[in-house]
Amino acid sequence: xxxxxxxxxxxxxxxxxxxxxxxxxxxxxxxxxxxxxxxxxxxxxxxxxxxxxxxxxxxxxxxxxxxxxxxxxxxxxxxxxxxxxxxxxxxxxxxxxxxxxxxxxxxxxxxxxxxxxxxxxxxxxxxxxxxxxxxxxxxxxxxxxxxxxxxxxxxxxxxxxxxxxxxxxxxxxxxxxxxxxxxxxxxxxxxxxxxxxxxxxxxxxxxxxxxxxxxxxxxxxxxxxxxxxxxxxxxxxxxxxxxxxxxxxxxxxxxxxxxxxxxxxxxxxxxxxxxxxxxxxxxxxxxxxxxxxxxxxxxxxxxxxxxxxxxxxxxxxxxxxxxxxxxxxxxxxxxxxxxxxxxxxxxxxxxxxxxxxxxxxxxx
Numbered sequence: 001x002x003x004x005x006x007x008x009x010x011x012x013x014x015x016x017x018x019x020x021x022x023x024x025x026x027x028x029x030x031x032x033x034x035x036x037x038x039x040x041x042x043x044x045x046x047x048x049x050x051x052x053x054x055x056x057x058x059x060x061x062x063x064x065x066x067x068x069x070x071x072x073x074x075x076x077x078x079x080x081x082x083x084x085x086x087x088x089x090x091x092x093x094x095x096x097x098x099x100x101x102x103x104x105x106x107x108x109x110x111x112x113x114x115x116x117x118x119x120x121x122x123x124x125x126x127x128x129x130x131x132x133x134x135x136x137x138x139x140x141x142x143x144x145x146x147x148x149x150x151x152x153x154x155x156x157x158x159x160x161x162x163x164x165x166x167x168x169x170x171x172x173x174x175x176x177x178x179x180x181x182x183x184x185x186x187x188x189x190x191x192x193x194x195x196x197x198x199x200x201x202x203x204x205x206x207x208x209x210x211x212x213x214x215x216x217x218x219x220x221x222x223x224x225x226x227x228x229x230x231x232x233x234x235x236x237x238x239x240x241x242x243x244x245x246x247x248x249x250x251x252x253x254x255x256x257x258x259x260x261x262x263x264x265x266x267x268x269x270x271x272x273x274x275x276x277x278x279x280x281x282x283x284x285x286x287x288x289x290x291x292x293x294x295x296x297x298x299x300x301x302x303x304x305x306x307x308x309x310x311x312x313x314x315x316x317x318x319x320x321x322x323x324x325x326x327x328x329x330x331x332x333x334x335x336x337x338x339x340x341x342x343x344x345x346x347x348x349x350x351x352x353x354x355x356x357x358x359x360x361x362x363x364x
Contacts, residue, residue: 014136034115045094055088136291138173141302153260155269166254172244179283186233192262205240
């Protein structure tokens, strides 16, 4: 006799609704009378059904009602006789309590007996196996709606600064959980600080280190992509210890004044940059498994971006004067073409002749 867990390597509490135990029985000698199989299974599992793949199998089960005790499933195989060289294969299905709390591994004990007086010395009548337990967790990393979307600078002013808030919201949807959030913030581009506070900190987090960028020719990269992140800038790495109960949330504030000094290095006098901080998770993967819609159950990461726009400062006085002069020139040309100045000249001559007491000479 042997059994396995039908390909499962762990019981994933909160993801898996059921666990299948596949049982194999092989009688290699004389006919076996009243062959019966017994499987003891841990508290937190509930018997659901039996599915026979080969031979006739009938089972009954009694679940455990308290921690530390075992439930017991008993199956009669091809009753009354399991014949010589006969085999039996069947699946016992147990449901998993979604909110259950288990040990780190669960033990199963199987035994097979018959009414025969003797069994072969090579018989395998007893097996004990265990399977690991992991708990499903679901954590969301969300950009908070009050985060700064856009700031702007003029290219001629390299010593100005603007306030920026990049707010990370962490939400825990399942069971109480302790984990870490890592936040990476670009702080230095080239030889210029991005934030005016050179000792940039995030409340409730510890600064662990500064990571160097993977590229050195950041000017060429920024001229193409306009993205200021940890690939082009020195990034401060923060570790945040988090403990959240079910449906609890926590906010982390990446805030301060962003300087315009680093922009001049790019050589761009008109552009829109994306200033990007990032967040990721770390948890005990031996105990937990991340629950997500994709089959890989990969933990999320998040980018929080703020647009930083730089543009040329327009001299409005020159523009206004130039506009006025240009407009007058256009009007003068239009009046001349319409004969306005010629008719005005004739009118002046007529008035001068009347003042001298002479009849107007209309031939002029």
